[in-house]
Amino acid sequence: MIEFKNVTKSYPNGVHALNRISLEIEDGEFIYIIGPTGSGKSTIIKILNGEEVPDSGLVMVDNVDVGSLKHRKVPQYRRNIGCVFQDYRLLPALTVQENIAFALEVLGLPKKMIRKRVQEVLELVDLKEKARAYPDELSGGQQQRVTIGRAIANRPKILIADEPTGNLDPEKSREIIALLEKINAMGTTVVMVTHDIVLVNEFKKRTITLDQGFVVKDSKKGGYVSV
């Protein structure tokens, strides 16, 4: 479970990115976070993966107080959080399967286990026939599927995605959502930041709307209605 209680965050330049945000996200939920540019969506993601620390308030993720996490405890915490970004952040010198394996190798898992898991992941993200291709030989949608595969390879309980469809056309975006739904159906909590109102209205889910660092709407029914 993810819980934000009165979370405030401002950056050194004085921008108030989040103002007294309170949220609860249950295990196994799939939620969207939407809002205009600069409304603090990415800041929520950065706080969730431990990159930024809130100024005040409490952020609990599976009973871990993320805000007061010691620097050296962050890696262990992150193993429970898969991350996907708009830019794919794949290593260009590694093939698709090597990119996915990389995420498991740096955790020191045994080779045999890694090989088995990489096959499972490739199957899940439907890239078996591209296993030996390099990232620059793939389309944007395929690359994003690789990063999703890499993010969930270690079976994190939570998958957070910051505009995963930001660079993709509508058809490819639907593929990505479908994949995220599949992952969600397997029990992973999915938190997805997006700009794409069309997508939000098509695949209706709980939607949290931010504006200037405030939660202005939290619709359980889903869909976006202009406020």
Added chain:
Amino acid sequence: MRRHFALTFSSVLSIAIALLISMLMLVLAWNVSSFTTNIEEELIVQVSLNPTLDAAGQDELEKEIKEIKGISSVRFSDKEAELEQLIEDYGDTFSQYEGEDRNPLYDVFIVELEDPTQIDAITSQISKMDGVIEATYGTDTVNTMVQLFSSVRIGGLVFVAALICLAIFLIRNTIKLAIQVRKDEIQIMRQVGAMNWYITVPFVLEGLLTGFFGALIPSLICVFGYTALYQALNGVFISELFVLKSPYPFLLYVCGVLFLIGILAGMFGSYLASRKYLRWTR
């Protein structure tokens, strides 16, 4: 790894140059310090005692001298023993002074010093004490030489210390660049939860290797160069007073120090670089 080979190579080279200069300073300072020890052995203060001084006054004076800082030993030698030494050193002409009441010498204290650079001050301090006729020591040239050697030795060590800092700095910069080259990789490692040591260790190893190879070059130069020099000069420098240290085990120590500096500076420099990087990204 292959991509920044040129970078690593150039940093190995800069470390090698820094360590080469360190090596020269070390060899110089080490030899000079053994020159000094040779000369120092002759550095004693001779304190002539007033004949009217009685046994109690003599004990008092000995205690007083021993209390001065920098004195390693005080030995009494009576005038008969002094005369015998003189006869032994310079021949029978002094035999005429042998016998009752003809000995013109004084009883003396032979004072040895721990720190030869203090010889001037200590001598004048002793000569002012009660019951002392005069206090003398070896020639001025010896004294200046000792002073000079001591500054060469200290200067050499300061220089080596500065070069160690330079080596750390050079390696830190190399590793910083290496981190820049691989920052995508590191970012992903951090994203998926790699431990900090997992990310740091390869860079520390790289720094260690850089330091190791940086030390290898000056060590080889040192081993071959010094041995050749030693043979060419027959083991002495200018005069018999300056005996060069024999290559074995001296060169082992020098190379040991070079490798130690190289490896430690390498590991420390890259530890600094990667720790800084990991610090400012959480």
